[in-house]
Amino acid sequence: MLTNHWKIAYRSLVKNKFFTTLNIVGLAAGLTCFLLIMLYVTNELRYDQYHENADRIYRINSDIVMGGTELNLAVASDPMGELLKKDYPEIEEYTRIYNSSGAKMIKKGSAFLNETNVAHVDSTYFDVFSAKAVAGDLKNALDEPNTVVLSRSMAEKYFGTTDVIGKNLETNENGSTLYKITGVMEDVPKQSHYRPDFLFAMENCGYKFGQILSHNFQTYLLLKKGTNPASLEAKFPGYIMRHVLPAAQQEMQIKSIEEFEQSGNKLQYSLTALTDIHLHSNRFPELAINGNIQYVYIFSAVALFILLIACINFMNLATARSANRAREVGIRKVLGSGKGALVKQFLTESTLLAYVSIGIALLSAVLLLPLFNELSGKQFILQDLFTSGLISIYLLLPLLVGLLAGTYPAFFLSSFHPLQVLKSKFSTGSSKAGLRSTLVVVQFVTSIILIVGTIIIYRQLNYIQTRNLGFNKDQVLVINNTYTLGTQKQGFRNEVMKLSGVTGSTYSGFMPVAESARNDRTFSTQAAMTSSSGLNMQIWGIDENYIPLLGMEMKYGRNFSKEFGTDSAAIIINETTAALMGLDNPVGKKLYAGNNGGATDPYTIIGVVKNFHFQSMKQQIGPVAFWLNPADWSIAFKVNTGQIKPLITRIEGVWNKMAPGMPFEYSFLDESFSRMYDAEQRVGQLALSFAILTILIACLGLFGLAAFMAEQRNKEIGVRKVLGASVQQIVSLLTRDFLKLVGIASIIAFPLAWYAMNKWLENFAFKTSLGWWVFLLAGCIAALIALVTVGGQAIKAAITNPIKSLRSE
Amino acid sequence: MIKLEHISKWVNQGNNRIFLLKDINLGIEEGEFVSIMGPSGSGKSTLLNVIGMLDTADEGSYQFYDQPVHTLKEKQRSQLYKQHIGFVFQAYHLIDELTVYENIETPLLYQDTKSSDRKALVADMLDRFNIVGKKDLFPAQLSGGQQQLVGIARALIAKPKLILADEPTGNLNSKQGEEIMDIFTQLNKEDGVTIIQVTHSEKNAAYSNRIIHLLDGRIEHNR
Secondary structure: OHHHHHHHHHHHHHHHHHHHHHHOOOOOHHHHHHHHHHHHHHHHHHHOOOOOOHHHEEEEEEEEEEEOOEEEEOEEEEHHHHHHHHHHOOEEEEEEEEOOOEEEEEEEOEEEEEOOOEEEEEOOOHHHOOOOOOEOOOHOOOOOOEEEEEEEHHHHHHHHHOOOOEEEEEEEEOOEEEEEEEEEEOOOOOOOOOOOOOEEEEHHHHOOOOOOOOOOEEEEEOOOOOOOOHHOOOOOHHHHHHHHHHHHHHHOOOOHHHHHHHHOEEEEEEEHHHHHHHHHOOEEEOOOOOOOHOOOOHHHHHHHHHOOOOHHHHHHHHHHHHHHHHHHHHHHHHHOOOOOHHHHHHHEEEEEHHHHHHHHHHHHHHHHHHHHHHHHOOOHHHHHOOOOOHHHHHHHHHHHHHHHHHHHHHHHHHHOOOOHHHHOOOOOOHHHHHHHHHHHHHHHHHHHHHHHHHHHHHHHHHHHHHHOOOOOOEEEEEEEEEEHHHHHHHHHHHHHOOOOEEEEEEEEEOOOOOOOOOEEEEEOOOOOOOOOOOOEEEEEEEOOOOHHHOOOOEEEOOOOOOOOOOHHHEEEEEEHHHHHHHOOOOOOOOEEEEOOOEEEEEEEEEEEEEOOOOOOOOOOOOEEEEEEOOOOOOOEEEOOOOOOHHHHHHHHHHHHHHHHOOOOEEEHHHHHHHHHHHHHHHHHHHHHHHHHHHHHHHHHHHHHHHHHHHOHHHHHHHHHHHOOOOHHHHHHHHHHHHHHHHHHHHHHHHHHHHHHHHHHHHHOOOOOOOOHHHHHHHHHHHHHHHHHHEEEEEEEHHHHHHHHHHHHO | EEEEEEEEEEEOOOEEEEEEEEEEEEEEEEEEEEEOOOOOOOHHHHHHHOOOOOOOOOOOEEEOOOOOOOOOOOHHHHHHHHEEEEEOOOOOOOOOOOOOOHHHHHHHHHOOOOOHHHHHHHHHHHHHHHHHHHHHOHHOOHHHHHHHHHHHHHHHHOOOOOEEEEOOOOOOOHHHHHHHHHHHHHHHHHHOOEEEEEEHEEEEEEEEEEEEEEOOEEEEEEE
């Protein structure tokens, strides 16, 4: 019986090559997309779960509101971990990560290399986190100062072997510092929120410990089994009362927490589970670029939708073809087949198709993997597609899809009354056309939403790229690590300025792009710092060339100038700072910089620079001020040449002369700027791919339906032509119904798309508008695509000689 | 074997009730060869379908052997006809996707016959109709007469007591038609299979031993 099912399923599929191909292509496309997205989603969901104690590790977050600025930090103060452990017995252990500088120069042979995955950690690091040892005893590796643990690939990079215990690693801290290698660990798994390559002993980090008001350490707590993190969180206000308040009273004249909070300020600590950091944490500073749970949800929804659309296609084509299958059903019933046997037969057929489709889908997933890696920013390899979990999905999913897509057609077909179909008076019930239309509408609703989404994402990206930033990001070449030039800094600048094509230069580590350095400090509008006069803002050290080189404009006052000897006590603020001070033109007023211990140094405001974007456009422009204090760890050159590559080579030549052995690293300001929106670019590309894919699948279905419709109405078309209808009239007759469906789909899709994209745009402080024309355009695109898909079939039917279609009676 | 009493079937068209069958009383004994004749629209096929249990009457009683068919549920009726009745159609109604062999085998699949038995039965049938050489061909590769032979072989495979044939020679030329009618006669005489056929042709009707004339849903003659 089953072999009979397989046989007839196979032959029926082979016989109807056209529809079979449509079905398989549509389903395979949907499944490919589904597989790739599942790969991405499951990967995102499994971050940091390899840690033995993953469910007991929590990171401390600090939320601070001070003087009008809000800070959501992923770091805590240096004594906090120790104090908490002492106070609360439910904390088994704590460990801290300090990587404020974010990079170290490490010597290999005679040259230094710049390594960015470096951190100073407590000796308890390996008591909290899990790592596989390659060599050495990790648990005790960092007990002594001047020790380092490195990853396998770094050991191989620097020494060519992992047998390096006891050897020394040299960094350029204080000229030269030696670290004894006490452990080698396996490379940290990819699915980690942080993947350090070098872990240095905490004692060498050069930090002045004991600052309970400064938040600079990623602090992780290992809780004892059965501890409820929420009940620990509830005890944090007690910690603030006991330890933070006394220090704050001394430094900032804060009398009580109540008074602190009444003036609009806040200090609050909370916990984030280790396994939630990658997807749920969006704080500052994160140790690496995190994922976003929103995108995981969106992609999962898209994956399911595309699969659903592919299944709908399947149902549509199968029921549309029911006329051809009806006779077979009739005969089988007359021959004694029960309904159950027929249902089984059709389900066998759809399941067979689903298995063929997943085979093709798997193949395309393998072929598309490099492209998908580029789109998703992941590094999947072939083996990732063949884990035991996924293989069981490959075996079970087609069964599910086959049942899902096959059940309706199976019951629909098997319910035919044999007498009716054998009398061949059967026509594909127009009663079922309603359902088919509904399914087509669902497909087009999805397509239109994705088209609108794509257009708006690209519009927003375009808006970001073309918005007046308040500075000119073009033709600015930034060279990093200039502090390694030592005394040669001015010499290097002068040499490069002599090169043709270089028109300006400024020393500053602070660039108005996200990956640049930042420095915040609390200022006071009065000589004595109080909680109401405090103003937390960015304070950047620049030289007098900075503002003109970056094309910033002054609103009031003047730029720093060598002609004024007093500019070392001068400060330039931006418009936001002025607004926070409640002044339109504060030139001549004073700002006092807070010091540890509460003393304040006065600075005179000499100018107000027009607001410029120095963060992502997701954020409002915050308060920022400049002072004349060149932070000379990078230098920016304004370049003006079509021959940029040779110029860089020449600059590198100068560098190698003046800083031999030190790595030459450069970036372009406009590229750094674009990188701030990598995630959005990626979402845009993904939305575009998904939109194209859904449209493709929907079109396959529509194409099949149109072909079938034309075939069904063959005779009607013949009669109409004999009666004098023109080709044009016939085509419009056949396409009108489909266009109507697209119209209905548009009406349903527009409000949904508007809502979704409005939500997305809310992420941005600076955003494009949701023009009505976007929706009109999306509707027209969908209509046009439908028209092209259906039109070909319609024209083919319309130009057929009517005698042919009428003779077959 | 078959006993129809006061069988009526109708459709309502507005306020009018149009009778397809009106007050049919008919008895058919085992071993008979009956022809049903009448002009188009006289209810021949409807009557045949009611007898074949593919259709139900709106009124009256139908006794098949000792079973009151009119009171049975669809499933039970289906069980009954699949055991006892074989159908032959004017348009053959073979399954295009199956070979001759598989077409003949299909009714056995629905009766859960064992594989080895199926093989033997189908082989017998192929032998009997001299179509062994065609067993792997598909219906489209056969002539009309050959297709109808397969249709009859398929109807007979489950050893039915009753064959219902709706214009079995309607699509065939006269020579092919004669062959089919000879087979029917042989089946009737040698195997004792009861046959009821619907036909337009006096010539075919002459093969049977009773002819029922229908007009407007009523039995006009029954001889």
